[in-house]
């Protein structure tokens with residue numbers, strides 16, 4: 419175990435670079451999924467092409483981050499602008515994959531943690547941007563996240579430690595799923611009664627179920643609190659920028675804020691809980 423840790427430390431710079439690059443490459447593919455999946459198009463064919471002039475994008479024009487910069491955000495054939503969102507999502511994927519790797523290294527966590535983090539990060543990126551564009555969360559993100567949580571925690575509880583931890587699986591994973599799903603279902607129900615219209619989609623309820631299945635009930639509470647904080651901050655900024663009237667109803671996707679809250683939990687969960695507990699203790703005196 420110690421030897422593995424030492425080898426990991428020696429190879430850390432290379433593995434860190436690999437993590438970033440893997441994240442950027444996967445995010446490059448996620449860009450395609452984000453565009454095509456909600457439109458019911460195949461994600462494998464036809465190959466990438468310019469939406470304006472239809473000319474196919476050659477492999478060397480499809481290198482994450484680098485190609486966008488080299489082409490200065492324009493199609494090589496017709497010079498039509500390519501949205502900066504492509505390079506933004508590729509960079510985001512790279513940074514989050516790298517952050518997950520550094521997190522595992524720092525806390526000496528086993529490899530399957532990293533794999534689960536990476537898969538869930540990829541699903542959250544797809545879900546967030548599709549939700550931004552279309553106000554919907556695809557099932558493969560939400561139900562996929564729940565399935566990922568069940569499989570990952572079943573592996574952890576039944577196989578990884580060489581001893582079976584039923585209570586861990588039931589309380590942490592199944593309990594987390596039920597709690598996340600139930601809590602958001604309740605919020606949704608109260609919201610629909612208070613505003614007399616659907617205040618939240620079922621996709622958000624499923625997404626919080628996934629957070630619970632992956633990270634347990636405490637993660638659900640922290641994610642819910644943080645997502646409402648992030649959502650409020652962005653909401654206020656949008657109101658100031660666009661002078662959207664508070665009374666007017668513009669559908670605001672909630673999925674991206676759940677994902678932001680969940681990310682904060684994944685990287686800073688215990689610190690956040692400690693910080694809050696200390697704050698309450700000081701206030702209490």
Ligand SMILES: [Zn+2]
Pocket residue numbers: 468469470471472473493494495496497498
């Ligand atoms: Zn073009």
